[in-house]
Amino acid sequence: MKKLQVWLPLLFSIVLIIGMWIGSGLRKNIPFSRGLFDTARPSTLQEVMDLINLRYVDSVNQDSLSDDAVQAMLGHLDPHSIYIPANRLAEVNEDLQGNFEGIGVEYFILNDTVYASNVLPGGPSDQAGIKTGDQFLKVGDSSVTGSGINGDRIRKLLRGPSKSKVDVLLLRNGKQLKLTVTRGMIPLYSVDAAYMIDDSTGYIHVNKFSGTTYEEFMAAMENLQSKGLKKLMLDLRDNGGGILGEAIDMADEFLDDNKLIVYTQGSHSKKTEYHCKRPGLFEKGTLVVLVDENSASASEVLAGALQDWDRATIVGRRTFGKGLVQEQYQLNNGSALRLTVARYYTPLGRNIQKPYDHGRSAYREELEDRFNNGEMIHGDSATTHTGPAYKTRKGRIVYGGGGITPDVFVPIDTTALSKEFYNLFKTPTFSRFIFTYFIEHKDFFSKFKTPAEYAKGFNPADGAYASLVDYAAKAGINLQNLPARDKEDLQQRIKTWMARQIWRMEGYYEVNNLYDKEVKKGTEVLNK
Numbered sequence: 001m002k003k004l005q006v007w008l009p010l011l012f013s014i015v016l017i018i019g020m021w022i023g024s025g026l027r028k029n030i031p032f033s034r035g036l037f038d039t040a041r042p043s044t045l046q047e048v049m050d051l052i053n054l055r056y057v058d059s060v061n062q063d064s065l066s067d068d069a070v071q072a073m074l075g076h077l078d079p080h081s082i083y084i085p086a087n088r089l090a091e092v093n094e095d096l097q098g099n100f101e102g103i104g105v106e107y108f109i110l111n112d113t114v115y116a117s118n119v120l121p122g123g124p125s126d127q128a129g130i131k132t133g134d135q136f137l138k139v140g141d142s143s144v145t146g147s148g149i150n151g152d153r154i155r156k157l158l159r160g161p162s163k164s165k166v167d168v169l170l171l172r173n174g175k176q177l178k179l180t181v182t183r184g185m186i187p188l189y190s191v192d193a194a195y196m197i198d199d200s201t202g203y204i205h206v207n208k209f210s211g212t213t214y215e216e217f218m219a220a221m222e223n224l225q226s227k228g229l230k231k232l233m234l235d236l237r238d239n240g241g242g243i244l245g246e247a248i249d250m251a252d253e254f255l256d257d258n259k260l261i262v263y264t265q266g267s268h269s270k271k272t273e274y275h276c277k278r279p280g281l282f283e284k285g286t287l288v289v290l291v292d293e294n295s296a297s298a299s300e301v302l303a304g305a306l307q308d309w310d311r312a313t314i315v316g317r318r319t320f321g322k323g324l325v326q327e328q329y330q331l332n333n334g335s336a337l338r339l340t341v342a343r344y345y346t347p348l349g350r351n352i353q354k355p356y357d358h359g360r361s362a363y364r365e366e367l368e369d370r371f372n373n374g375e376m377i378h379g380d381s382a383t384t385h386t387g388p389a390y391k392t393r394k395g396r397i398v399y400g401g402g403g404i405t406p407d408v409f410v411p412i413d414t415t416a417l418s419k420e421f422y423n424l425f426k427t428p429t430f431s432r433f434i435f436t437y438f439i440e441h442k443d444f445f446s447k448f449k450t451p452a453e454y455a456k457g458f459n460p461a462d463g464a465y466a467s468l469v470d471y472a473a474k475a476g477i478n479l480q481n482l483p484a485r486d487k488e489d490l491q492q493r494i495k496t497w498m499a500r501q502i503w504r505m506e507g508y509y510e511v512n513n514l515y516d517k518e519v520k521k522g523t524e525v526l527n528k
Contacts, residue, residue: 045069063333070337078340079356079363080324086334096242098188098212102159103166103181105130108435114144114154117435118504120186128181130170133439137176138169159183187212190242193235193509194220195451200230201526203519205509206250209242209298214249221253221281231286231526233519235509237316241297244325244344251305253280254287254312259347261305264325266342287312288522291406293367293376296320303404304346310394314406315522317376320367321354321403348390350400371412379409408525410518421486423477433471434497437464451503451510460494468494 042050049069053062070083084092094100104123108115114136119125136144139157160166160183170177190213193205202224206213221229241247244262251261258275265271289303289312300319306312325342343351356363370376387401399405424430438445448454468490469479482490492515500508513519 066333067335075360078324079360080322080326080338081340082338084328084336084338089334089336092336095188095208096210098190098210099185100159100188101162101183102186103128103130103183104186105158107136107154107158108431109149109151109154110432110435112146112149114149115435115439117501123186124181124184128179129177130168130179130181131172133172133442134177135171136168137171138167140166189216189505191216191220192505194224195506195510196224196227196229197233197513197523200228201233201523202227202229202231203233203235203509203513205235205505206239206299207505208239209244209246211243211246213242213246217250218253218281225281229282229285231288232282233288233290233522233526234312235290235519236295236299236303237290237292237518238294239296239299240294240320241299241322244298244301247298247302248274251302252276252278254282254306255280255309256283259309262301262344262346264342264344266325266340269325269342272342286526288525289314290518290522291316291319291404292518293317293320293370293403295404296322297324300352300404301344301346304350304352307396307398307404307407308347308350308390308392310392310396313408313525314404315408315525316406316410316518317379317412318370318405319352319403321352321401323351323353346400348392348398350387350390350398352387352400352403354402376412377414379411408521410521413517415485415489417489418483418486420477420479420482421490424472424479424490427475429472429475429477430468430493431497433468434494434501436471437467438498438501445498445502448502451499451507454499454502454507455495455511455514458495458498460491464494464498465491 049062049066052060052065067083067085074081074083103125104120105116105125106118108117116125116130116132116134116136119130119132136154138144139154142157144154144157158166162184164183165180166183167178167180170179188210190206190208190210191204192207193203195203197203204217204220204224206217224232244264248261255261255276256279258277261274261276263271263273287306289306291299291303291314295303295316296319300322303312303314303319307314323343323345324340325344326338327341329337329339331337343353345351354363354366387399390398390400392398396407445454445458448457465487472479479490492512496508496512496515499511503510
């Protein structure tokens, strides 16, 4: 009896707690009730959403309503805090991952027919026997010919988990061919060109900073060093950024000791410094970095660190001006929030984020304003620096508050082109011509083993340009009486786009750089 008296209060307490807990759970099924242990009041947004869901006169799409509400909230923040709907998240993530699962073939839709326009060497399609120029008739049990075919549909049919198999029915030289392709991991290269300009000068183009960029960059550097690399041109034009850590690792290969590369800091993020931590592959060689108005974020981190330490000469035009750091958070409905959590600062302490206090529309139009006010033509003399000036150890003046200003300015090409020229590129006519001409002359182009051989041996004036004029005429575009400048430009584009068709972006840059003004200026700087 004494034992019962001791334990009875404890038993009553346990029963009471269990009862309260069960009651709290039951109350959660009643609209607008709060659980016993809930201390926070529901937000106004949640109350409105609940009322709409329970009381609104018509049925509504809750997901769409919720997405719109989130977008409206983010509209009051900086321009780079964004909401990524669930149906777009995989596509956004794979670009940063640097790979996706598929069959390793680029395709081109021409006259309601899907052609293999490029086959990844060593990839699943190459191993299965698919060749450039093959026509897809069926993928699995689905026909892929006719007016109903589009890029999204063929992409969904061709992609799938690694090691899964897909049957394809092809047409090659008038004969049907059935092949089975085992899908695999397909790289999305961020280092899409790396070659030697001359015996001692290398060139590397980086189009983004993905999860594989540093690894790709190191492989490219080691290859170039085996060929005698002494001077390097690093091209970050049109590189909108990506993963900050990849840019930091690349900077470490150019800077010595334990130099500061960048630091980040925000209202809810403590100051974090990133220093060099290993001997670099290219700490002493001459270095030029090419930038333009589309170089942003991680590109600016890399360019800014190299400029602050007087390690590289920056050539081109003022960069975009994105000095904000985002983190991505997964949400319960499968979507994601990419939220700005900090600002980044170059080693000298400059934040190069351009102003965004006039709204997102004005922010998007800022690059157009640079063109209209003459900055892209006249350079620093027309630049309005919104941030403070800093001085490097060697006395160079650099600025915060609006991008990385280059040490050597190269104006944008403002040559006026004819209406017919613009009409040619407003439609897919030119790209269709390149593919068609290549397929019709595969034997001729196969004799060129390298882009350098091709650049010397292929002259569009020998027949390709005349073929383009005829091809364009069938599409209602008259190229017969173009000004000499337009004709010269078109011949260059035939040559560079055809190089891309044959060798992808590696070939494009190797040939296009022969005409590129910024590359020519960068070469001059390297050879001083």
